[in-house]
Amino acid sequence: MKSVQLPVEYVPPTPVEELSVRSADGIRLHVEVHGRPGAPTVVLSHGWTCSTAFWAPVIRQLADRYRVVAYDQRGHGHSEIPPSRARYSTRALAEDLAAVLARTVPAGERAVLAGHSMGGMTIMAAGGRPEVAERTAANVLISTGPSDLVAELTVLPDAVRAPGLRRFLHRQLLRSRMPLGPVSTVSRAALKYATMGPSSPAGQVEATARIVHACPTGVRVHWAGVLDRLDVRAGLGRITAPTAVVVGTADRLTPPVHAHRMVAELADPQGLLLLPGVGHMAPLERPVEVAAEIHRMAAAHLGGAATAAVPVDPAAVPAAASAAERTTVA
Secondary structure: OOOOOOOHHHOOOOOOEEEEEEOOOOOEEEEEEEEOOOOOEEEEEOOOOOOHHHHHHHHHHHOOOOEEEEEOOOOOOOOOOOOOHHHOOHHHHHHHHHHHHHHHOOOOOOEEEEEEOHHHHHHHHOOOOHHHHOOEEEEEEEOOOOEOHHHHOOOOOOOOOOHHHHHHHHHHHHOOOOOOOOOOHHHHHHHHHHHOOOOOOHHHHHHHHHHHHOOOHHHHHHHHHHHHOOEOHHHHHHOOOOEEEEEEOOOOOOOHHHHHHHHHHOOOEEEEEEEOOOOOOHHHHOHHHHHHHHHHHHHHHOOHHHHHHOOOOOOHHHHHHOOOEEEOOO
16 A cells, blocks of 8 residues: 655644533533634634544644634544434534633634534534624634535436435445545545545645544444434524635535525625635645635634734735635625
């Protein structure tokens, strides 16, 4: 098996602080704090089968400007694995986020929340919760969707046209109990096809594969069951904070159709950023653009502290934006 060198930007940075946070049902969550103590806070929530390591390149982009909080979703990374299937739910996701915010964002202060995939679903599931809303200045929803995930998947080739058959086969893929095993040439290729853009370099694919393969099979399967039945549209409609949406045009898992629907349902939409040729793993594939969008929301909605603490490099932002298309919302 040929090994692939992991580029330094995908190596998880050392946090300045590590915390253990108990959620409402007692599950222990692993939380990391990076960046500048006392700076405006950004909270990162990762997706299905990922971990805090997934955010490494985005953290590297933000850490010199923000206090960056990242946590492992229950069952993932260093967080506790729930003892029963009943502990896997969108309610649990929302309660976990609320617990992390209560521990890391002091009363009276607010943060920008950024969620990728299931992390974005977490933010939507928490929509309308006062304990989350009072600590939220703005949101960035990345490569995510509120419902109908199986119906909208585009992993199977177009040759499989029958809607019922496509849905059945997609559900079997989503809920597969097959252990992923060691990272291999075949698994890298399959993962790249399903989750990343076609031009993703080997280092990005290797980083993604190592993260995804580290997720325990049982955890992956239990969360797949939640995603199969996902419907957080009610929470999405109750989000009052300004919210931006980001999606790659080559995302097979949460295609852009979801992003357009979310923008239409948000109370205060702040634009849709389309990343051409990017797959589902946008924070790994395009960390500069994703970090720039998080900064845009922080600078606009965290007030003078964020603007002062985060000087914008005029050369960097146009370079990030040049590869993307933002649709503004009136």
